[in-house]
Amino acid sequence: MGSPCLTLFALLCLVVGTAARPFYPLPSKVADGERQPLQTSRPYNIAHRGSNGELPEETTAAYMRAIEEGADFIETDILSSKDGVLICFHDFTLDDTTDVAQHKEFADRERTYEVQGANTTGFFTVDFTLKELKSLRVRQRYPFRDQKYNGKFHIITFEEYISIALDATRVVGIYPEIKNPVFINEHVKWPNGKKFEDMFVETLKKYGYKGSYMSNEWKKQPAFIQSFAPTSLVYVSNLTDLPKIFLIDDITVPTQDTNQSYWEITSDGYFDFIKNYVVGIGPWKDTVVPVVNNYLQPPTDLVARAHAHDLQVHPYTYRNENLCLHFNFNQDPYQEYEFWIHKMGIDGLFTDFTGSLQKYQEWTSPLSSRDSSNETSLLHKIAVMVSPYERV
Amino acid sequence: MKRNMAFISCVVFTITLAALVSVSAGRALMYPLPSSVPQAEKKPMQTFRAYNVAHRGSNGELPEETAPAYMRAIAEGADFIESDIQATKDGVLVCMHDVTLDATTDVADRKEFADRKTTYEVQWVNTTGWFVVDFTLKELKTLRAKQRFDFRDQQYNGKFPPITFEEFISIALDAKRTVGIYPEIKNPVFVNKHVKWSDGKKLEDRFVETLQKFGYKGQYLSKDWLKQPCFIQSFAPSSLVYISNQTDLPKVFLIDDVTIRTEDTNQTYNEITSDSYFNYIKDYVMAIGPWKDTVVPPEDNYLEKSTDLIAKAHALGMQVHPYTYRNENSFLHFNFHQDPYVEYDYWINRRGVDGLFTDFTGSLHRYQEWTSSSEKQLLQKIASMVSSRDRS
Numbered sequence: 001m002g003s004p005c006l007t008l009f010a011l012l013c014l015v016v017g018t019a020a021r022p023f024y025p026l027p028s029k030v031a032d033g034e035r036q037p038l039q040t041s042r043p044y045n046i047a048h049r050g051s052n053g054e055l056p057e058e059t060t061a062a063y064m065r066a067i068e069e070g071a072d073f074i075e076t077d078i079l080s081s082k083d084g085v086l087i088c089f090h091d092f093t094l095d096d097t098t099d100v101a102q103h104k105e106f107a108d109r110e111r112t113y114e115v116q117g118a119n120t121t122g123f124f125t126v127d128f129t130l131k132e133l134k135s136l137r138v139r140q141r142y143p144f145r146d147q148k149y150n151g152k153f154h155i156i157t158f159e160e161y162i163s164i165a166l167d168a169t170r171v172v173g174i175y176p177e178i179k180n181p182v183f184i185n186e187h188v189k190w191p192n193g194k195k196f197e198d199m200f201v202e203t204l205k206k207y208g209y210k211g212s213y214m215s216n217e218w219k220k221q222p223a224f225i226q227s228f229a230p231t232s233l234v235y236v237s238n239l240t241d242l243p244k245i246f247l248i249d250d251i252t253v254p255t256q257d258t259n260q261s262y263w264e265i266t267s268d269g270y271f272d273f274i275k276n277y278v279v280g281i282g283p284w285k286d287t288v289v290p291v292v293n294n295y296l297q298p299p300t301d302l303v304a305r306a307h308a309h310d311l312q313v314h315p316y317t318y319r320n321e322n323l324c325l326h327f328n329f330n331q332d333p334y335q336e337y338e339f340w341i342h343k344m345g346i347d348g349l350f351t352d353f354t355g356s357l358q359k360y361q362e363w364t365s366p367l368s369s370r371d372s373s374n375e376t377s378l379l380h381k382i383a384v385m386v387s388p389y390e391r392v
Numbered sequence: 393m394k395r396n397m398a399f400i401s402c403v404v405f406t407i408t409l410a411a412l413v414s415v416s417a418g419r420a421l422m423y424p425l426p427s428s429v430p431q432a433e434k435k436p437m438q439t440f441r442a443y444n445v446a447h448r449g450s451n452g453e454l455p456e457e458t459a460p461a462y463m464r465a466i467a468e469g470a471d472f473i474e475s476d477i478q479a480t481k482d483g484v485l486v487c488m489h490d491v492t493l494d495a496t497t498d499v500a501d502r503k504e505f506a507d508r509k510t511t512y513e514v515q516w517v518n519t520t521g522w523f524v525v526d527f528t529l530k531e532l533k534t535l536r537a538k539q540r541f542d543f544r545d546q547q548y549n550g551k552f553p554p555i556t557f558e559e560f561i562s563i564a565l566d567a568k569r570t571v572g573i574y575p576e577i578k579n580p581v582f583v584n585k586h587v588k589w590s591d592g593k594k595l596e597d598r599f600v601e602t603l604q605k606f607g608y609k610g611q612y613l614s615k616d617w618l619k620q621p622c623f624i625q626s627f628a629p630s631s632l633v634y635i636s637n638q639t640d641l642p643k644v645f646l647i648d649d650v651t652i653r654t655e656d657t658n659q660t661y662n663e664i665t666s667d668s669y670f671n672y673i674k675d676y677v678m679a680i681g682p683w684k685d686t687v688v689p690p691e692d693n694y695l696e697k698s699t700d701l702i703a704k705a706h707a708l709g710m711q712v713h714p715y716t717y718r719n720e721n722s723f724l725h726f727n728f729h730q731d732p733y734v735e736y737d738y739w740i741n742r743r744g745v746d747g748l749f750t751d752f753t754g755s756l757h758r759y760q761e762w763t764s765s766s767e768k769q770l771l772q773k774i775a776s777m778v779s780s781r782d783r784s
Binding site: 053054144145146148293294320321322323327330331332333334335353355356359363364375378379382 | 452453543544545547692693719720721722726729730731732733734752754755758762763765770771774
């Protein structure tokens, strides 16, 4: 008579017991309070498209390698699929970094669209659903980089990218870009009249990203929102107080949304305006210090003026290959880091080679002296051994 | 009366002139040139970490084997400056790597030498060009050096002449700190075939004579040697054995790729790296200089398993100084992520080499400076002090 009750009770206890006690927490889950925080004492190491010097850009593998190598932030470009899913992808066409050309089933998808005033032909992400995009495989963009991972990895979504950062065993920031918003909003429509920028911020909020620069909330989950389109940045300012970075292209390229020239958007007047919305700028490094015959010329005053307006400066993009290094640096990427960090005084660097920047920073401005502690303690031991003999 | 006056003024003039001459000659001793630092005060060469050997000078930045390339290497911290010694038609020892002048000088543009182009057999291969051994020193000096690789800085092309062995030595001796020299007896079989000295002496004799003339002598790490460090290198073992009777300066046996035979003894790579050969040659040389891709053979631009070459050499008391380390990504295997510092780390810390021939002296110097903490350096100094006591 009592046994069904007893059984039910036992079952209830079991349920309660298992729900309340995670007996064996997943090894990768580190309790929040224990995670090594973001370093903020030296310029940010921003893994540009992940560790894409070594692995195909914007893939899970590239981001995980970057985190392993010590990135402060992992960076990405957010575009949209045909069915409105936010994905990590740099080009608006799939041609250069995927095997789309080998997929016969998509042969009829090639299109020509106008993008930022130029007619471009190719396979556009906005013409493929997420499912179709996931059937593609990514490849290394540059022929002189390691090709052995071609065809192994697929395109990931914004949410998958965020999960990679949140799953890391130390605090790793994210640095997503609202990419080509004018073009995206033209081709992709979301329900309830939402725009690309709305979906972008919603995704961040869904995962708990919030807080102004250096607030406690921000330091738990650091994020910078970047864009070449100033109106998008102004627009999202109403939706989130996460810090924003205004990207500045080469001197010949006008902004895609406001059609303003390089000179307009880098003027003091413009800095006065934009500083109310962004915490920094992300210029192309060859506009900060112009180059002639592969030699650096005297620097412009862009960094000084930005700093005078309380704007950080995060130039792009640093690459190890000698063809990307100006002769002043003697084909040595570390000498380039040295110049930009110590001579130019910038606040963050977008690099394709996270590991190299990390080594440079650890060797020249280490966060802790834990490397020398072994030697120091050994010397201490020797000193202790020697001192009794000295007295005699 | 007039003749007396003329005579007297002549005498006065001569005496004044003589006085002026003797005073200025004497004054050269009273006020030594500011750049000359007495030997005793010169900072000694480091001997506790792998040697930074400036391969052909700092030829990543300046045309190889020129005075500025060597001076740049010294400024950048080289332990040794390296050179290749051949002979001109009139028997003067000069610094030049190739047997021909085509790749590193403007000889092809010189109409006055158009008829000097010829074909000789060099190490069993017919080679066409303008040969060093067909030019007198005076003619050679009218040529101007150019940067060998088109992806390196071309701005110094046409500015610097080739230099002699003696000029190379002077550059080292004039340095403000102790800088070693690392000259090679280059292509002795070919040079001795084409250049005859009237006293029946050979390239090897002239080579050692020059070193002795400038005071180079002493076994490795002896007091004499530490004042003026010097390694003599060659691909021709019989040349190294031959000069063993003339000087006790340390010698280095260079080993070429696996397909190349020694130019004097026609031996294969397998022969000269065999246990028995090493047992023989170790009595004449204190180090081997192998091509690094034979020490750890690459596959698909990835380094796989190491051979036991370094272990064998070390077991027999021979150092290992591989060549050549270059910053450009086309020379860096993918394991190194296009980062020359990762390559240095691998060879110095994983493979334990004792010296490195590098085209980029500055990069190797930075790597070594940044990764030897002062504690580590002190411990290494203690270790070398202790081991030298063990030896004595």
